[in-house]
Amino acid sequence: MSKKYVYDFEEGDPKNKALFGGKGAGLALMTQAGLPVPPGFTITTDACRDFFQQRKQEIDEIVKQLEKGVPPQVRDELIKKLWGIIDTLSLPAGLMDEVREHMKKLEMKRGRKFGDKNNPLLVSVRSGAPVSMPGMMDTVLNLGLNDETVKGLAQQTNNERFAYDSYRRFLQLYGKIVLGIDDKKFDETLNKIKQKYNAKNDIDLDTNALKELVEEYKKIIREEKGEFIQDYWYQLEMAIKAVFRSWMNPRAIFYRIANKITPEIAGCTAVTVQSMVFGNMGMDSGTGVVFSRNVATGENEIYGEFLPNAQGEDVVAGIRTPMHISDLKERFPSLYQDLYKNLKMLEKVNKDVQDVEFTVEKGKLFFLQTRDAKMTPLARVKTAVDMAKEGILTKEEAILKVKPEHVLQLLYPKVDETNAPKPIAKGLAASPGAVYGQVVFDPDDAVEWAKRGKEVILVRVETKPDDVHGFYAAKGILTSRGGMTSHAAVVARGIGKTAVVGAEEIQIDYEKKEFRVNGVVIKEGDIITIDGNTGNVYLGKVPTVQPKVGGELQELLTWADQVRVLKVKANADVPEDARIAREYGAEGIGLLRIERMFRRPERLEKLRKVILSETTEERTAAMEELSEMIKKDFKEMLSIMDGLPVTIRLIDPPLHEFLPKPEELLRQIYEAKMSGASEDKIKDLEKLYKKVEALVEANPMMGHRGVRVGITFPEVYRGLTRAILEAQAELIKEGKNPIVQIMIPQVAIADEIKFVKEKAILPTAEEIQKKYEIKLNFKIGTMIETVRGAITADEIAKNVEFFSFGTNDLTQATFSFSRDDVENKFLPKYLELEILKNNPFEVIDEKGVGELVKIAVQKGRSVNPNIEIGVCGEHGGDPTSIEFFHKIGGIDYVSASPFRILVARLAAAHAAIKNKKSL
Secondary structure (H helix, E strand, O other): OOOOOEEEOOOOOOOOHHHHHHHHHHHHHHHHOOOOOOOEEEEOHHHHHHHHHOOHHHHHHHHHHHHOOOOHHHHHHHHHHHHHHHHOOOOOOOHHHHHHHHHHHHHHHHOOEEOOOOOEEOEEEEEEOOOOOOOOOOEEEEEOOOOOHHHHHHHHHOOHHHHHHHHHHHHHHHHHHHOOOOHHHHHHHHHHHHHHOOOOOHHHOOHHHHHHHHHHHHHHHHHHHOOOOOOHHHHHHHHHHHHHHHOOOHHHHHHHHHOOOOOOOOOOOEEEEEEOOOOOOOOOOEEEEEEOOOOOOOOOOOEEEEEEOOOHHHHHHOOOOOEEHHHHHHHOHHHHHHHHHHHHHHHHHHOOOEEEEEEEEOOEEEEEEEEEOOOOHHHHHHHHHHHHHOOOOOHHHHHHHOOHHHHHHHOOOEEOOOOOOOOOEEOEEEEOOEEEEEEEOOHHHHHHHHHOOOOEEEEEOOOOHHHHHHHHHOOEEEEOOOOOOOHHHHHHHHHOOEEEEOOOOOEEEOOOOEEEEOOEEEEOOOEEEEEOOOOEEEEOOOOEEOOOOOHHHHHHHHHHHHHOOOEEEEEEOOHHHHHHHHHOOOOOEEEEEOHHHHOOHHHHHHHHHHHHOOOHHHHHHHHHHHHHHHHHHHHHHHHHOOOOEEEEEOOOOOHHHHOOOHHHHHHHHHHHHHOOOOHHHHHHHHHHHHHHHHHOOOOHHHOOOOHHHHHHOHHHHHHHHHHHHHHHHHHHHOOOOOEEEEEEOOOOOHHHHHHHHHHHHHHHHHHHHHHHOOOOOEEEEEEEOOHHHHHOHHHHHOOOOEEEEOHHHHHHHHHOOOHHHHOOOOHHHHHHOOOOOOOOOOOOOOOOHHHHHHHHHHHHHHHOOOOEEEEOOHHHHOHHHHHHHHHHOOOOEEEEOHHHHHHHHHHHHHHHHHHHHHO
16 A cells, blocks of 8 residues: 555654644644643544545535535535435545554553453544634544443443443434434433433433433434444444545535635545543543633633533533633642643644643543634734743734734624613623624524525524534524533634623523523514623614724734835725724825715705806806815815825716716606696706716716816816815915825826826916915826726826726726626626636736736836835735735735725735745
């Protein structure tokens, strides 16, 4: 056999997650560091890939259909077909021979024998992908039990109750994971047994109850899949296949799609086979999950939960609400100290906060897993900054630890508690943000409601991995059971969804589709608000407030500012945009869109008069009045950004956008005639209709707009220039420092710029300087948003002091796509078929639009080395696009919407650090 598929933990490479998966690499690290780790071995991702390779084409076709997001019934049929194919697959040749050899080594290490009737060795079989996918794949515990070895386990441990508790756990997991039996059948049987024996929790069941439960579970297996096969080697082989198969379960597929985990990032799962240690041997045993720092707040304190007399899946599943890790300190002080010391060691080695699973067996500590923790954005930022100050990370490493989307999530609103009603319930604050939505109880319903445009909160007793598609559809998650390390909490933190867990006052009734709390009944469709910052649950929609930027986030962004090359400016429409942008650290306004200034009724009426004027004199007079109206807006904007450049784009959209629609005017004419209106009124409406109809264009986005208006009606651009420069002059007189840049849009020909400068901007500036007896400094530039403009950027650059890429329109022009149309029609299909990898209006198209940008930058700088060049389309706030703009060089700044300023600052720093590493 050419490949080695199996490695003991002692021989695995802790740095090679691609081969050993995250779990296998972590176990190798801990074993080789001398931590108390139950021995075992890892089956590599190569084995998984070779397993699926047998019928790869058929499997890939089904997965592609699942990726499209099919209805639940179709999804279930596809999964049934997929798993039918997988069930025909054989493990790679020679794999089980290797497994048997490593099992012999494991038997020697543990002094027990697999399948032995008197001294049995039991193992867990667990998944471990190269990229953390918490709860998305499957695990089988206590493997090696059958009707004979369970007696040996009882004798070995002198604890018959424990043995049968382990057996019933194995049967349920084996039935669900390996045989594909609906887990509800086992849960319903467990509840019946608990009722029969008057047991509140499963730990209250005695030996006789557990023996009866074992027989009932075997009966379920027999009725569903035939007689339970007792051969332990067969069980192991089937469990390995089942864990491989779980790579292709719907929740794992969905998780990879949602998190953009491609085959290049993580092509398959590894499998770890590890000797069992038992947390369910009594109250001196237990299982827990602990973090090396608080994953909610980032405080430097170990944080986690411990569940006595339980096995690992109990904590994650949220079956019982566990106790805080501090209780472990009281129960086992020396064990707690060992846990703390080793946690901190793992944190330093891995340079990240660690998420560790552990088991206590009869007072002895064992480590089962370590991985980088999923944290709230607040904790991610705080821990990155603190670890840099502690010397664990460099500042650059700390910056890279925080993703741009983390920063965006930090701006999630929180409940305004000064104006909020009394909460109806309180749980654990698992993942931040304050969101409201309509209550739904089923993850499939969450998806369907969200597709219809509804905002929903998914409410569950506890969540399971199969619910993950509902997580992505919902705005938030609320559970009545579970702790901070439960499935709901971990996944919500990982994907940035608001979550409140363990709200135990809530009584959920799935059949009635309602929950009750303190006498209040909340039905499906009712609105609630959940606050993942406090754990509070409110009835109805409650007021929220926007958080401020400060503390560790401000410190991290200051570090980012020190390393980034690209400046970050803001796109703005109104003064409030400028205030937010300045607060968030924008270095100016890269694009001030003036069109919103005209939307007030009196201004819109005046602009319509400008557009519909029949003579230059009429148009000039109307434009002068409009200029006076909007001057105060420019003054306010320039005042807010005092000392920073403000790039003001002259009027850009097609003129028809400011006029009534022809069909609306026809309706008004009809209503006027029907109501007996005067002849003069009807004539005025008919005259207006004819003028509007004359301005209608077949393709207005490529018609009479932008600079073309300034050339055909230079008085319009003169009036706009007057308003801008008079605002600047008046502010200078007031002792302020307004920095003005005038941008001419939609330029395709250098002579367009010359005309507008000579006929509109410069003569007007001269008049204003005389009027105010002041010297004005301002720049004239253009927006590169036409293909010809990009290709002839050298000619354009001779006539301007700056240009900025309007990548929205440049993308439309390059693809001949109308953004408003394609995004609702064929673009989703293009993305589904992977004809396009990304929406080109969200992520820059590097080969087409990006190439035009590169050409324009090179040509522009070749004739005007000092020209300022920026990007002011939506791509200016997209991290992937920002990395591209940094990489090509020659661009001075990106300009983003106000709420993406922080994202852009961090993304620009990431780009600089990554580019430096690649050199």
